[in-house]
Amino acid sequence: MTSEITTVKELQKMDPVFGQLSFDNHEQIVFCNDKDTGLRAIIGIHNSVLGPALGGTRMWNYANEWEALNDVLRLSRGMTYKSAVAGLNLGGGKAVIIGDAKTQKTPELMRKFGEFVHSLSGRYITAEDVGMVTADMDTVRDVTPYVTGISESRGGSGNPSPVTAFGVYMGMKAATKFQFGSDNLEGKKVLVQGIGHVGETLVDYLVKEGALVQITDISETRLEEVSQKYGATIFRGDDLYAAPVDIYAPCALGATINDETAYKIQAKVIAGAANNQLANENVHGPILQERGIVYAPDFLINAGGIINVYGEIAHYDKAEAMRRTENIYNTTLEILGYANANNLTPQKAAMAVAEQRIEQRKKENATK
Ligand code: NAD
Numbered sequence: 001m002t003s004e005i006t007t008v009k010e011l012q013k014m015d016p017v018f019g020q021l022s023f024d025n026h027e028q029i030v031f032c033n034d035k036d037t038g039l040r041a042i043i044g045i046h047n048s049v050l051g052p053a054l055g056g057t058r059m060w061n062y063a064n065e066w067e068a069l070n071d072v073l074r075l076s077r078g079m080t081y082k083s084a085v086a087g088l089n090l091g092g093g094k095a096v097i098i099g100d101a102k103t104q105k106t107p108e109l110m111r112k113f114g115e116f117v118h119s120l121s122g123r124y125i126t127a128e129d130v131g132m133v134t135a136d137m138d139t140v141r142d143v144t145p146y147v148t149g150i151s152e153s154r155g156g157s158g159n160p161s162p163v164t165a166f167g168v169y170m171g172m173k174a175a176t177k178f179q180f181g182s183d184n185l186e187g188k189k190v191l192v193q194g195i196g197h198v199g200e201t202l203v204d205y206l207v208k209e210g211a212l213v214q215i216t217d218i219s220e221t222r223l224e225e226v227s228q229k230y231g232a233t234i235f236r237g238d239d240l241y242a243a244p245v246d247i248y249a250p251c252a253l254g255a256t257i258n259d260e261t262a263y264k265i266q267a268k269v270i271a272g273a274a275n276n277q278l279a280n281e282n283v284h285g286p287i288l289q290e291r292g293i294v295y296a297p298d299f300l301i302n303a304g305g306i307i308n309v310y311g312e313i314a315h316y317d318k319a320e321a322m323r324r325t326e327n328i329y330n331t332t333l334e335i336l337g338y339a340n341a342n343n344l345t346p347q348k349a350a351m352a353v354a355e356q357r358i359e360q361r362k363k364e365n366a367t368k
Contacts, residue, residue, distance in 0.1 A: 016066075016069075017029060017069065020066075020069060020070060020073055021070070022069075022070045022073035022074045022077070023073055024046070024073070024077050025046075025047075026044055026045065026046045026047075026073060026076065026077070027045045027046065027047060027048060027053075028043075028044075028045040028123070029042065029043070029044050029045070029069075029072070029073075030042065030043040030044075030045075030116065030120065030124075032113065032116040034109075034112045036108075036112075037106065037108045037109040037111075037112045038099070038104060038109060039097065039109050039112045039113055039116075040097070040098045040099070041057075041095055041096060041097045041098065041113055041116065042068055042069055042072045042095065042096050042098075043072070043093065043094075043095040043116065043117070043120070043124055044072040044073055044075070044076035044093060044094050044095070045076065045091070045092075045093045045120075045123060045124050046073075046076040046077045046079065046080045046091070046092040046093060046094075047077075047080040047091050047092050047358065048091035048093075048123060049091060049358050049361050049362050049365070050083065050084055050088070050089050050090055050091055050357070050358060050361055051083075051088070051089040051090045051091055052090060052091060052093075052122055052123060052124065052125050052146075053076070053079070053080075053090070053091035053092055053093025053123060053124045053125070054079065054083065054090045054091070054092075054093060054124075054125040054126075054127065054148065054306065054309070054310070054313075055075065055076055055079035055092060055093045055094035055095070055124075055126070055127065055129075055306075056094060056095075056126065056127040056128050056129025056130075056132065056149075057094075057095040057096070057097060057113070057126050057127070057128070057129055057132055057136075058071070058075070058094070058095070058096050058097070058129040058130045058131055058132070059096070059097040059099060059100075059101040059104075059105060059130070059131030059132060060096065060097075060098070060099075060101070060130060060131055061098075061099060061100045062096070062098050065098070068096050068098050071096055072094055072095065072096045074276070075094040075096075075129075075275075076092050076093050076094040077092060078092070078094075078275065078276065078299055079091075079092035079093060079094055079306070080092025080354070080358070081299050081350070081351055081354045082299040082300075082302075082303050082306055083303075083306060083310075084353075084354035084355075084357045084358055085299065085300050085303070085331065085335075085350050085353055085354040085357075086300075086303040086306065086307055086324070086328075086331070087324075087327075087331075087357075088306065088307065088310050090306070090310060093123075093124045093125070094129070095113075095117075095124070095126055097109075097113060097131070101130075101131030101132070105131070105136070107139050110136050110139040110140055111139055111140070111142060111143050113140065114139065114140035114141075114142065114143035114144045114147065115143050115144070117140065117144050117146050117147065118143055118144035118146060120146070122145075122146050124146065125146045125147065125148060125313070126140060126146065126147050126148070127147070127148045127149040127306075127309050128149040128160075134149060134150065134151050134156070134158065134159065135151075137149045137150045137151075137156070138150050138151050138154060141154065148309035148310075148312040148313065149309050149312070150312075155312075155316065156312055156316065157308050157309055157311060157312050157316050157318070157321070159197070160304065160305035160306075160308045160309060161196075161197035161198045161201065161305070162201045163304035163305060163307065163308040163321060163322065163325055164198050164273055164302055164303075164304040164305040164308075165197075165198045165199075165200075165201035165202045165204075165205065165273070165304070166201070166205070166304055166322065166325050166326070167301055167302060167303055167304030167305075167307070167325040167328045168198065168202055168249070168251070168271065168272060168273045168301050168302055168304070169202055169205040169206070170301070170325065170326055170327075170328040170329040170332070171271050171296045171300065171301025171302075171328050171329070171332045172185070172190075172247060172249065172269065172271035172296065172301070173185065173329060174296070174328070174329045174330070174332035174333045174336070175269045175270075175271045175294045175295075175296040175332060175336065176188065176246075176247065176269055176271075177333065178294055178332075178333060178336045178337075179268050179269050179294040180246075180268070180269075183329075184209075185206060185209045185210065185211040185247075186209055186210035186211065187210060187211070187212065188211050188212065188246045188247055189211075189212045189214070189244070189245040189246045189247070190206050190211045190212070190213050190214070190245065190246065190247040190248075190249060191213075191214045191215075191216065191235060191240060191243055191245045191247070191248050191249065191267070192206070192213060192214070192215050192216070192232075192249045192251055192272075193216050193217075193240060193248070193249065193250050193251060193252050193256065193272070194216075194217055194250070194251035194252025194253070194273075194274065195215050195217045195222055195223070195226045195251070196217075196222070196251065196252070198251050198273040198302075199215075199217075199226075199249075199251035199252070199273070200226055202249060202251060202273070203215060203226060203230050203232050204230055207230045207231060207232060211247075212233075213230070213232040213233065214232065214233045214234070214235040214243070214245065215227065215232045215233070215234055215235060216234075216235045216240050217252070218252075239264070241256075241260075241261040241264045241265050241266075242264050242265075242266060243266060243267075244266050245266065245267050246267060246268055246269065247267050247268070247269040247270070247271060248265060248267035248269070248270050248271075248272070249270075249271055249272035249273075250270070250272035250273070250274040250277050250298075251272045251273040251274055252274055253274055254274050254275050254276035254277060254279075255276060255277070255278070255279040256274065256277060256279075257270070257277050257278050257279060257284045257288065257295075258279035258280075258284060259279070259283075259284075262283075262284045262287040262288065262291075263287065263291070265288075265291075265293060267293065268292070268293055268294065269293070269294045269296070270288065270293060270294070270295045270296065271295075271296035271301055272298065272301075272302075273298070273301075273302045274298060274302075275298055275299070275302065276298065277295075277298045278295075278298075278347060281345075281347050281348070285345035285346070285347045285348065286345055288345070289345050289346075294336065294346070295345070295346050295347065296332055296336075296346065297335070297346050297347045297349075297350040299350065300328065300331060300332060300335060300350045301328055301332060303325075303328060304321075304325040304328070307321055307324045307325050308321045308325070335349050335350050335353060336349075338352075338353065
């Protein structure tokens with residue numbers, strides 16, 4: 001007798017990995033467990049056609065294993081697109097460690113994690129993500145060479161955030177040119193949401209160019225600091241999405257473009273650092289397009305960080321990383337043009353360009 005399946009949850013229980021909604025033909029998923037250190041981690045390798053799967057390790061207190069698996073599947077897939085569209089010879093991967101980074105992260109746990117990374121012989125290369133700092137990558141480096149984002153004193157590239165901010169700035173200028181006919185940000189009203197590592201440097205670039213910058217953050221201390229340092233105005237309105245600005249730069253959380261905000265946003269350009277800004281790319285991307293808002297795809301314009309650590313794989317050269325990051329300007333213009341010509345949203349256009357590059361390489365590899 002066959003039982004009736006009614007919910008996605010039930011389906012997922014039957015096919016807990018390949019049946020996950022976020023599963024998208026991932027090549028390999030590695031579950032790592034170590035009783036002594038308490039390590040429970042998942043490494044997701046989404047696609048390695050273009051090169052080794054590079055992506056950060058996130059340590060997060062996930063509510064359950066489903067959430068952790070879903071996160072690693074989603075994030076590793078995102079890395080495939082990010083590297084492919086940035087023109088890097090890298091595949092997409094990501095790792096999650098289940099636990100509280102503040103209380104459960106120990107050098108022993110990080111070393112054990114490094115051993116698991118090493119066991120993949122370079123198919124996956126790790127880096128820093130939420131819950132990790134450069135010192136953790138240095139610990140991982142003690143047991144494996146398959147790690148980037150290590151300290152400059154150890155030959156690494158250090159903090160990627162300033163490079164990410166530069167790339168976002170380039171992407172924002174390109175999207176502004178596409179929308180307004182000129183990439184000059186002088187006098188443009190820009191709202192930066194989240195003035196952390198990336199947001200603050202972005203504010204610096206914007207203020208220097210003469211943009212009228214407003215900032216929001218959940219930290220009042222940060223707001224005061226950044227406002228005083230750069231002369232940016234603290235946004236004090238009730239609803240930042242309805243603010244009459246030219247450009248909205250999400251640099252805090254993902255999914256800020258959602259059912260509640262997509263019809264409300266007044267900005268004519270959206271360009272920021274946060275990952276996965278569109279709550280649903282199939283729904284919210286088209287709404288922005290219909291409303292004439294130019295959306296610079298997040299994974300395209302926040303690639304400065306990965307471009308920076310990419311340089312570490314051979315020999316790190318800061319100037320080369322900045323040159324490649326500057327090119328985000330050209331790539332963004334190309335993709336916005338391609339989207340327009342093919343009646344695609346910019347997000348779908350960027351994904352198509354990434355997929356074309358992967359398919360092309362697959363063909364080349366097959367004929368070798
Ligand atoms: P961060 O943690 O340094 O800064 C985030 C800031 O956002 C903090 O100041 C925080 O107080 C603020 N914030 C949190 N919730 C908020 C809310 N609801 N409203 C307003 N502000 C809020 O992070 P970061 O390194 O600057 O990264 C920012 C975003 O860019 C993240 O989504 C990150 O995943 C993404 N990103 C970062 C890099 C990088 O190189 N750091 C690379 C690619 C993508």
